[in-house]
Amino acid sequence: MTGGKDDGAPAPGRRRGRPARAEAEGGPGARERILAAARTEFAERGYDKTSVRQIAKAAGVDPALVHHYFGTKEQVFGAAIELSFAPALTMPEVIASGGEAVGERMARFMFGVWENPVSRQPLLAIMRSALTNETAAAVLRGLIERRLLQRVAGEVHVPDPEFRVQLAAGHLIGVAMLRYVIKMEPVASADTEEIVAMIAPTLQRYLTQP
Amino acid sequence: MTGGKDDGAPAPGRRRGRPARAEAEGGPGARERILAAARTEFAERGYDKTSVRQIAKAAGVDPALVHHYFGTKEQVFGAAIELSFAPALTMPEVIASGGEAVGERMARFMFGVWENPVSRQPLLAIMRSALTNETAAAVLRGLIERRLLQRVAGEVHVPDPEFRVQLAAGHLIGVAMLRYVIKMEPVASADTEEIVAMIAPTLQRYLTQP
Known part of the structure; x- marks a missing residue:
């Protein structure tokens, strides 16, 4: 859970990067905010030009929290298009x-x-x-x-x-x-x-x- | 023919920008080289990220020659997709x-x-x-x-x-x-x-x- 290596293809769900502190940083509804931000960023810039960092910034959270909830950029995209x-x-x-x-x-x-x-x-x-x-x-x-x-x-x-x-x-x-x-x-x-x-x-x- | 204003929507064909000198610069087959370069650049980068300057560089000619033969970027694109x-x-x-x-x-x-x-x-x-x-x-x-x-x-x-x-x-x-x-x-x-x-x-x- 803590200090997981960035191996490029992590399992979805709870993982790497200071989750406990990050969750506290995100506050209530952080997961939904991240998902909404991801959907907007991918829609406006396309897959290529969207980064996890931009999504985190738009949602007002630490990038580690995006990884924590959704995994890689590819997996964030999957969640956004499912929505x-x-x-x-x-x-x-x-x-x-x-x-x-x-x-x-x-x-x-x-x-x-x-x-x-x-x-x-x-x-x-x-x-x-x-x-x-x-x-x-x-x-x-x-x-x-x-x-x-x-x-x-x-x-x-x-x-x-x-x-x-x-x-x-x-x-x-x-x-x-x-x-x-x-x-x-x-x-x-x-x-x-x-x-x-x-x-x-x-x-x-x-x-x-x- | 010379010094035509860049009004954004010029007529196609011969127009603005030192054509006589530019044609001499372009050498034989310049028109075909420009068209081939335009096709490649648009295909690789897409319309948004392709400029007349890049097309000219790829064809080894002055940007004025691209405008001279094909007009605006929009018109260069039209010629490229027609091909x-x-x-x-x-x-x-x-x-x-x-x-x-x-x-x-x-x-x-x-x-x-x-x-x-x-x-x-x-x-x-x-x-x-x-x-x-x-x-x-x-x-x-x-x-x-x-x-x-x-x-x-x-x-x-x-x-x-x-x-x-x-x-x-x-x-x-x-x-x-x-x-x-x-x-x-x-x-x-x-x-x-x-x-x-x-x-x-x-x-x-x-x-x-x-």
Whole structure:
């Protein structure tokens, strides 16, 4: 617990660096402050240009406390994007029970998340980090696989469910890029329901047709 | 031609900054060297962190010569991505004449471009710049609209052809992101033909079914 070596890949949770004193320094709610600061810093600067030191400064704590609660920068990023992804993580419940309208439910749910600026901004920030940094891409891949893809695949009953779910997700991600990042017309200002109506049959095919 | 004010949005082509002397400085092939240097610098550093000065240095010319041939940094970027996009720009010919297999031809053509590292790397670099910089996104949007989207839309005979073509393009872009950037399995190592077989009917529907 005390004086742990910085070996670059520590276990998460309680570890190195004067935890007892650091916790006292952090005060109540320090963990939540650090997580919120991490989310903001990563969103504004991207993975590459954000340091644990900056996150600690923004949260008003000692850097050792960031390591104590979350581990390495990579692990802090993982915790921050898990928070940012929270709105999307209810997808498995939305598509559970399948049926005729599962494609439509999936499309409407995802565009609901994207249309809300509060959930859209962190998702765009994650995409930026993943597109510009290999480590960030790996952390994102791990989170999506573990928290989203496997659970969604568990709800569909087709051959190669993970492959099918990824093609569906790829469609949603690509259209979101054109609409919200590149802002290409007419997709950028099309009515959400118009897009949902067009892509729902595609998702339906991937998720239900053998 | 000489002493033109730097008004931030000059016309393209011949302009400001000692062109006659600068051309002599640049020597034969200077324009091509500048364009190649611009492509490399933008690809490696992204739009934000690349300056006209760096491009000039990499090409071994005076910065005034870069402005002389290409205009502003934004216009140099436009010329560089037009070069990087060249492999994708034959898409309209590939899908011309439509028919039963237009979706399959579109999918196979795009994955052919992505599978070739020589054409993939510049495309990924452009996506990175567009995702992290508004100006770069606007330049990319202009190029895609003018050189690709409108011409592809001219080849399909459905209501709202540009909307349909964008949904198809969004699908291809999103799956490419999962495969080549996030490297999510099983899509990352699936056989190209397996992906083509799955998404061709989707593209076919967007491009041909009213």
